[in-house]
Amino acid sequence: MIAALVLATVIAQPSYYSPGEAEALFQQGATAFDQGDYDGAIAAWQKLADHGFASQDVLYNLGTAALKKGDLGHAVLWLERARRAGGPRDDVTANLEAARARQGDKVVGQVGDPFIERIAAASSPDLVAMAFLAAWLGGWALAFVFRFLKPGRRTWAAVLSALLLVASLPLGLLLGAHVWVEKNTHDAVVLSPTVQARELPAPNAKVSFEVHAGLKVRLLETEGAFVRIRLPNGLVGWAEKEGLAEL
């Protein structure tokens, strides 16, 4: 009883902005954007994102305003977050492509992502999770039904149960891939105009290469103020955390 009350209190906790205030702030940003005041638009939408209103609409507008402003780093960051927040909508994908087209780095010899990441990227984690759960529970439910049916009247239950349990096997593997990718892959976007990647996590270490705003990199490990990054073509180096923002 006490736990239920605490939960209800947490759920019913008021937001930073009321729905009306949030809508007004959103429209304020849209007006500023239409007048070419991209900084004003970003400031308004950033407030929403910082106070629990980081929906795909807000993040997409933030990314689009940053793209118009020429801030490629934040444009890619917010558009990637918008894609993750609400799926690959057409406008999000288009603006991400536009931002990448303007990005200054050309990664030569780009290799593809590992198979497990590719199949995870090709499917919706929620959809996979729900499909797996349905097949799994359905198979077991029919197995129980089979147990209680009289012989001669329970063949259908056995067949359906077997089919569902067999189907749940690849779905379970796919779900496992999603979980693995979610737990083990960390991407970031370069925000600073130029970020130097060094051979060692030290400020005076030899510079291996440079990356520029808007490039998406993979985070491998962290050591002090440095983070080890990997480019899509396998180039690896240590970059300062300050110039990056994790997705």
Added chain:
Amino acid sequence: MRRIGSPLGAPRGAISFAFAAVLAATAAFAEEPDFYQTVDRAEVGTEDTFRLNVVIVNAPEDATLTPPDLSDFEVLSKTPVDSTSIQIGSGGSQIQRVRKWVFVLRPRRAGQLTIGASRLDLGGRTLRADAITITAKKGRLQDPALAQRQRRPDPFQGFFGGNPFQGMPGFDDEDDAFPFGGPPDVDIPTTEADLFVRTYVDKKEAWVGQQVTLSVYVFSRVDLSSVDSVKLPKLEGFWSEDIDTPQTLSGETRILNGVPYKAYLLKRKAIFPLKAGTQTIDAAEADITTGYLFAGRRVHRVGNKVKLEVRPLPDGAPRGFATTNVGRWRLSVDATPEEVELGNPVTVRVTLEGVGNVKNVTPPKLTAPPSLRIFDPTLADKPTTRNGQFGGRRVQEYLVMPQQTGTFTIPSLEFPYFDPESRSYEIARTEPIQIRVTPGAAGAVATGAHAATGPVPADAPKNVLASDGVMPIRHSADFSQRGAAVWSRPWFVPAVVSPLGVWLALVGVGLVRARAAREDEGSIRKKKARAARRRLAAAETLRANGATADFYAEVEKAVITFLDARLGEPVAGLTREALAQKLTEKGIPADRQRSLLAVLETCELGRFAPGGADPAARDRVLDDAEAAMEALDAR
């Protein structure tokens, strides 16, 4: 031919002739002659020329002139000039006849030089003109008279309007007094050297279509009263445009072969050769009146022919080039307005301006997507002349009517031309113009060709809908955020493992039940014993009125059931010997075995043998069965 001359010149010829005839009867020559000499400059350079005038007034016909000593000077020319004047006074009229010798001299050395005295012998009497000393300096000195002339304001300045080519290469604001590069190279004729007409061009060779400036001048060493008529050559093979036609005679001093002349411009034309080859321009002719009043006389002069070598344009002309496109041109296009509502027109002006035959060039034709209907243009020219160069501006104005909304591009236009100065082909280009057509406020619709004929052809230029590749922002927001992944929600893992839990629970229940069944074997026996007793009780109900066989069968089943429960294994179907052995194995005492077997034997006899219906026998069997069962329970 239009008459050229002083405004007073036209009537003056006839009037002065009549006036002189009236006065001639009473006129008398002045008796005392006059004799003197003057120079036009007191200080000259050794490279300059100056004039010495020796003037004789009213001298008799037999007077003899002895020229001055000019050993320090080079005599470039010696020309006599005669004039006659009439003076009317209270004592009647006098005719004064003047003969002037004009010497053009150049100092041989620097220093104080003396022009010696001249003598005039009058037949017994000698008149002397005083010697003149001038200062000669080395080099060239500014002629004060010429400097004064140069400071004189140009009456034609600004007459032809402003300079349209200001800032363009090759079109500076130089003095326009003599645009063809200084005094022309004029050959002085051997006869009629004091007054002649000359035609000349500013270049001997030209390209087809290139401007050549043709000028017709009168050179005169006598006073010029008027130019009554000028007959210009026909200029066949040329396109010609007037660039200078003075309305009054205005002479400028020119030194030809060291002789000062007054040069009067009669006509200046820009001519453009239309074909290659050697072109001959015929001589110009003029009727000229010299002198004033009664001394004036009218002469006819024929000028010179001019040859011009016209070169064909070189090979390698760019595509779209026309042979009339010669000169230096700039092309521009402007559209007004560039954003228009559907149903309103756009005015597009294609302007070609520069130097060349502006009346014979054709600006490129405007093109546009089919969504913009272009009407035939109007043409407007503004020819101008600057520094002797003919040119100007030619404007084609188009009315463009949009047929649909959208953003359309009027493509770049090109005008290829030949530049004679650089001797190369050039291309003037314009930038594309975008016209944005918005929906009409009143819902205007297209009424043009395409609206009537249907969709735009597939191969026609398309409506350009360019963008910067950035999709617009969203103007409405849904602030609901996507929750955590389904698999990470708290209920997911329990839901996945729940079937296994149920299965395990069921297995557990089964095991528990099995185990529970094993522990209650005694109670099972008791149950069976209780069942046996219930059967015995049922047999007791059959004792009074039931069938004999049924009664004994029920008693027998009660005993067998009781033995099953007590022995823990079924005994039905066993023979009496096997049953006795089983009872022995279970440790049942022999007396009790006998009583049980006796009851079973009695029941079997009662079922199949007659006489069993006796009630007493039935009671005895019941009692024996109960006693045997109690005896086993009591064990």
